[in-house]
Amino acid sequence: MRRIAFWFTALSVIAIVAVSCTKPDGAGTNGKKKLTIAVIPKGTTHEFWKSIHAGANKAATELSAQGNQVEVIWKGPLREDDREQQIQVVEGFTTQGVSGIVLAPLDDRALARPVDDAKRAGVPTVIIDSGLVSDSFVSFVATDNRKGGMLAADRLGQLLNGKGKVLLLRYAEGSASTNEREEGFLSQMKAKFPDIELISTDQYAGATRDTAKRASENLLNRFGDQVQGIFTPNESSTAGMLLALQDIGKAGKVFFVGFDSSQTFIDAMKSNQLNGIVVQNPFNMGYLGVKTMVDHLMGQTVQKQTDTGVTLVTGDNLNSPEIQTLLHPPLDQYLK
Amino acid sequence: MVAEVKENRIVASSAWIQSWLNRLGPVLGLVLVIVIFSFLMETPGRFLSPNNLRVVLAQTVIVAIGAIGMTMIIISGGIDLSVGSTIALTGVITALGINHGWSPTSALIAGILVGGFVGVVNGLAITRLKVVPFIATLGMLGVARGTAKWVANQQTVNMPDNWLNELLVMFPNPPWLLVAPGVWITIVLAVAAAIVLRNTVFGRRVFALGSNEAAARACGIATDRLKIWIYGIAGLLFGLAGVMQMSRLRQGDPTVAAGSELDIIAAVVIGGGSLNGGVGSILGSMIGALIMAFLRNGCQQVGWPNYIQEIIIGAIIVIAVAVDRWRSSRVVA
Numbered sequence: 001m002r003r004i005a006f007w008f009t010a011l012s013v014i015a016i017v018a019v020s021c022t023k024p025d026g027a028g029t030n031g032k033k034k035l036t037i038a039v040i041p042k043g044t045t046h047e048f049w050k051s052i053h054a055g056a057n058k059a060a061t062e063l064s065a066q067g068n069q070v071e072v073i074w075k076g077p078l079r080e081d082d083r084e085q086q087i088q089v090v091e092g093f094t095t096q097g098v099s100g101i102v103l104a105p106l107d108d109r110a111l112a113r114p115v116d117d118a119k120r121a122g123v124p125t126v127i128i129d130s131g132l133v134s135d136s137f138v139s140f141v142a143t144d145n146r147k148g149g150m151l152a153a154d155r156l157g158q159l160l161n162g163k164g165k166v167l168l169l170r171y172a173e174g175s176a177s178t179n180e181r182e183e184g185f186l187s188q189m190k191a192k193f194p195d196i197e198l199i200s201t202d203q204y205a206g207a208t209r210d211t212a213k214r215a216s217e218n219l220l221n222r223f224g225d226q227v228q229g230i231f232t233p234n235e236s237s238t239a240g241m242l243l244a245l246q247d248i249g250k251a252g253k254v255f256f257v258g259f260d261s262s263q264t265f266i267d268a269m270k271s272n273q274l275n276g277i278v279v280q281n282p283f284n285m286g287y288l289g290v291k292t293m294v295d296h297l298m299g300q301t302v303q304k305q306t307d308t309g310v311t312l313v314t315g316d317n318l319n320s321p322e323i324q325t326l327l328h329p330p331l332d333q334y335l336k
Numbered sequence: 337m338v339a340e341v342k343e344n345r346i347v348a349s350s351a352w353i354q355s356w357l358n359r360l361g362p363v364l365g366l367v368l369v370i371v372i373f374s375f376l377m378e379t380p381g382r383f384l385s386p387n388n389l390r391v392v393l394a395q396t397v398i399v400a401i402g403a404i405g406m407t408m409i410i411i412s413g414g415i416d417l418s419v420g421s422t423i424a425l426t427g428v429i430t431a432l433g434i435n436h437g438w439s440p441t442s443a444l445i446a447g448i449l450v451g452g453f454v455g456v457v458n459g460l461a462i463t464r465l466k467v468v469p470f471i472a473t474l475g476m477l478g479v480a481r482g483t484a485k486w487v488a489n490q491q492t493v494n495m496p497d498n499w500l501n502e503l504l505v506m507f508p509n510p511p512w513l514l515v516a517p518g519v520w521i522t523i524v525l526a527v528a529a530a531i532v533l534r535n536t537v538f539g540r541r542v543f544a545l546g547s548n549e550a551a552a553r554a555c556g557i558a559t560d561r562l563k564i565w566i567y568g569i570a571g572l573l574f575g576l577a578g579v580m581q582m583s584r585l586r587q588g589d590p591t592v593a594a595g596s597e598l599d600i601i602a603a604v605v606i607g608g609g610s611l612n613g614g615v616g617s618i619l620g621s622m623i624g625a626l627i628m629a630f631l632r633n634g635c636q637q638v639g640w641p642n643y644i645q646e647i648i649i650g651a652i653i654v655i656a657v658a659v660d661r662w663r664s665s666r667v668v669a
Contacts, residue, residue, distance in 0.1 A: 044642070078632070078642050083585055084592055088395055091506065092636040095388035097379070109494055110585040117506040121387065174491050 034069040037293050038093040039102045039286065042129070043080035048282050049104075052128070054334035055286025056102065061334070063294050070294055073098065083110040090114040094121050099297055100138075102289040104129035108176065112136075124296060128289040129282075131176060138296045141289045141306045143280040145177045148310040149184025149233065152257045155276045155312055156229045157193040159255040164228035167200040169219060169241060171234045172207055181233040181259060181278075199223055205237035212240025220244055227254055235260035238277070242268055261313065261327055269315045281309040283329035361659070362607050362623040369627055373634035383637055387506070390515050394504045396629040397518045398423070398584070398593075401577040402600040403607075403621040404522075404529045405455075405570030410604050411533070412566050413546035413613025414469040416458065419574050419597040421480035424590050426451045426578030428484045430500070431493040431588025440498040447582070448575035454480055455571015459564035477597070484590035493588035503583040518580050525573070530618040542566060546613030602649070603628060606656040627652070 039056045041049040053074050060072040075093075077085035083106045091114055093101055101118060103125055105111035112134040115125045119136040127137045156166060168185060171178035182201075189196055203219055205212035212232075220227070230245075232238040238258030242265070245251040251273040258265060258277045268274040285308040296302050317323050374380040382388060402419050409416050426447040433443030454476065461472040502509060503518040513520065533539035541562055544552040553559045582588050605611065606627055607620030628649060635645040 073639060075636060076642065078645065079595060082592065082594070083589060084398075084581065087584060088632065089636065091391045091395065092633055094506075095382065095385065095391050096637045097382050107492065107585070107587070107589075109587050110492070110589065113501070113505065113584075113586055120507060 034071065035099040035294060035297055036071045036073060037100050037102060037290050038073045038075060038098045039290065040086065040089050040093070041074075041076045041104050042086070042106050044074075044076035045080065049076070050331055050335065051282035051329045052104070052286035052289075054329055054331045055283040055288075056290045057286075057334040058283075059287045059290035059294070063291070068294060068298070070290070072290060077106070081106060083107050087111065087114045090118060094118040094123050098123060100293040101125045102293055103127055103132075105132045106130075108133050124293070126289050126293045126296070128285050139292045139302045139304055139306060141285060141292055141308060143177070143285070143310055144307040145180035145310075146184035147307070148259065148278045148280070149181035149186075149231075150188040151278050151310060151312045152181075152231050152259065152276070153185045153188035153192065155257050155314070156231060156255055157189065157196060159275055160193075160196060160229050162193050163195040165197045165199045165223075165226050166229040166231070167219060167223055167227050168198065169212070169216060169230070169232050169237055170201070170204045171232075171237050172204055178233040178259075185231055185233070196229070199227065205232065205240055207236070209236045209239045209243070212237045213243045214240075216241040216244035217247070220248060220250065224248065224250060229255040229257075231257050233259050235262060238274075239264060242274060245273065266318065266327070269313070269318060272315065276312055276314045279311055279313055279326060281311070281326060283326075284308045362620050362627070365606070366623050366627050366630065369630050369634065373630070373638065376634075376638045383634065386514075388633070388637075391506055392626075392629050392633050393519045394506065394516045394584075395633070396625050397504060397516070397522050398577050398580050399596065399599050399603055399628065400522050400622055400625040401525065401573055401580060402596070403603040403625050404526055404618060405573035405577075406600045406604050407607075407609055407616050407618055407621045408529070408533065408542060408566050409469075409570050410601070410609045410611060411546045411613065411616040412542045412563065413549065414462070414563065414566070415473065415601070415611070416455075416567065416570060416574075417470065417473040417597050418454065418458065418476035418480050419577075419600050420593040420595060421477045421484065421597075422451055422454045422571065422574040423578040423581050423593040423596065425454065425480045425484040425487075426575040427582035427585070427592065428488045428493055428588035428590050430579050430582050431495045432487065434495045434498055434500075435493065440500045444500060444579055447579045448572050451575020451578060452568050452572040455567040455569070455574065456564060458571070459567035462567070463560040463563050481590070481594075488588060488590040490590070492585075492590070495587065500579065500583050501586050504580060518583065521576075525576075526618050526622050533618060538565075543614060546615075548614075599628060600625075602653045602656075606652060611657070624656075 041052060043049055056072045060070045063070040075089055077089055079085045086106050087110065090101065090103065090111065094117060101123055103111065103115065105127060108131050112132055115132060115134055116136045118125055125137045126139050126141060128141045130142065131140065166189065168182060170182050186201060189198060200219060200223060203215055205215045230241060232241045238260065242251065245256065255275050257275055261277055261279045265274055265277050288306055288308055292302050292306060311326060313323055374383055377383045406416060406419065429450045430443045430447035433446045434440060458473050458476050461467050462469050504516045508516050533542060541557050544555065544557060545559055545562055549559055581592055585592065603624035604616060604621045607617065607624030609616030609621060631649055632645060635648065
């Protein structure tokens with residue numbers, strides 16, 4: 001008997017906490033249909049996802065001001081980067097009956113079934129950031145990674161005046177987005193700068209900054225005396241290569257173009273150790289993801305694929321206002 | 337406390353009622369969770385809709401199958417921390433098997449058997465090497481996870497479409513099944529395990545082992561061999577849970593289910609299982625698994641952030657163990 005009392009008290013405490021946590025909202029929906037859009041990132045702690053969140057909130061604010069009540073529900077997988085947990089989130093929103101889902105799938109196959117199920121249950125999905133092997137989604141809103149690689153190739157080619165020896169340190173096997181950047185880089189190099197020799201294009205940096213540094217050291221050991229230009233296709237590979245170049249005193253002596261942004265990279269660009277970074281626009285990705293979904297829900301035809309933009313940042317344009325908002329999106333304004 | 341003493345308590349009529357109330361505790365918990373969330377929800381109809389119940393049941397399957405095995409282990413006084421890794425390993429093995437051109441059925445059996453093998457190795461480490469279960473299975477947690485990444489070549493293993501993928505779908509085919517086939521499999525296994533634990537010599541011995549190992553050995557039970565059996569059978573179930581996980585992801589993922597051993601242990605503990613051994617029930621563990629699944633689902637639908645969910649589940653685990661401690665101290669007194 002006392003055991004039941006125990007359970008009862010315990011759950012009552014939780015209930016009270018629960019009730020006091022719930023915000024008394026739901027008011028203010030006079031007449032107009034309210035659209036709830038669930039936005040599901042891959043994780044919630046990284047800066048990249050915070051920018052997407054801010055962008056999504058901006059879209060909701062703007063669209064609500066235009067008269068469509070739009071509410072964004074932001075929810076990542078309970079354990080970050082866990083596919084099973086992300087599937088559960090998608091399923092939960094499906095049965096909850098949200099108006100639409102904006103999803104950054106952790107895997108291009110594992111998330112296909114939940115998205116198919118959502119469609120069958122009448123909930124449309126817009127895919128952002130990474131692709132999904134499925135035809136059940138409304139639109140794919142993401143960075144044109146190929147174009148990002150091509151921008152990097154243009155920058156290196158110009159710095160080298162169209163001739164010299166360049167190496168590419170790839171990111172990791174099986175990563176679709178970085179693979180596209182690498183292919184974009186290589187094809188642009190071959191097409192536009194035929195006199196540039198690609199001395200190594202088959203090495204992988206691996207998942208972390210640490211593995212990237214080791215791979216960079218090995219590469220520089222072999223090609224360090226002849227290499228004149230370097231491209232790395234993501235944050236960790238760029239960071240690892242930068243560290244390796246600094247260690248052997250070669251930073252600033254070769255042309256180096258990276259991908260993604262971080263404070264370290266910006267400092268390195270100021271001291272000319274890094275000659276450019278290609279950055280994505282996650283804020284715009286969150287914004288366009290929600291906007292595309294609302295357009296679809298309002299019965300407009302939407303494009304099957306939307307580019308959210310890639311930009312080359314160099315020491316020269318670093319301080320321009322556009323680049324500054326790109327590097328530091330107005331998170332505080334849209335994330336309470 | 338000798339096993340006989342506990343059995344006498346159950347025979348006595350007042351103890352009979354007590355045992356039923358004990359069993360009712362988790363049920364009451366589950367009902368409370370559902371009722372509370374229905375009140376919190378703007379649209380309780382959605383929360384209690386057949387579609388949502390289907391989803392929650394399908395989401396419970398992996399933890400529930402794991403909890404069946406874990407209940408046996410915990411009743412016997414042991415613990416298994418390697419479940420999450422075993423799930424990843426067996427899922428990868430099954431996916432690889434299908435890629436090698438095996439029929440889905442043989443791949444399914446292979447996955448289950450690999451789980452059983454991992455369990456037997458755990459049992460051998462515990463009995464032959466005399467390593468306590470916590471440490472032996474902590475070691476296996478690393479070994480199985482590493483092996484999964486190794487055989488999968490550090491990538492997810494994608495495979496062609498096959499009927500295993502249909503085990504945990506939201507809309508079952510044929511529709512008259514009402515819930516995913518995996519849910520039915522889980523129910524059948526749970527009933528079978530409950531009968532085995534309650535009505536067979538093997539089941540009695542598992543309880544005896546967990547209540548007092550020395551006494552069980554003195555009564556002529558070959559405790560070492562029994563332990564290897566328990567970990568082996570539980571391993572088979574973990575292997576099946578791995579196949580279910582693969583079915584949900586439609587791929588073998590060597591990084592999946594990290595930390596799910598804690599969910600599974602929590603399900604058993606919330607359901608009344610005692611980490612001191614000798615106490616626990618399959619029904620309770622199934623309800624424990626359901627409580628956690630409903631909590632997750634409910635928190636999401638009410639719109640709470642993840643951290644509140646984690647705090648609530650964490651608090652419930654501590655409360656459940658507090659109940660366990662409080663109860664076992666009363667039994668000793």
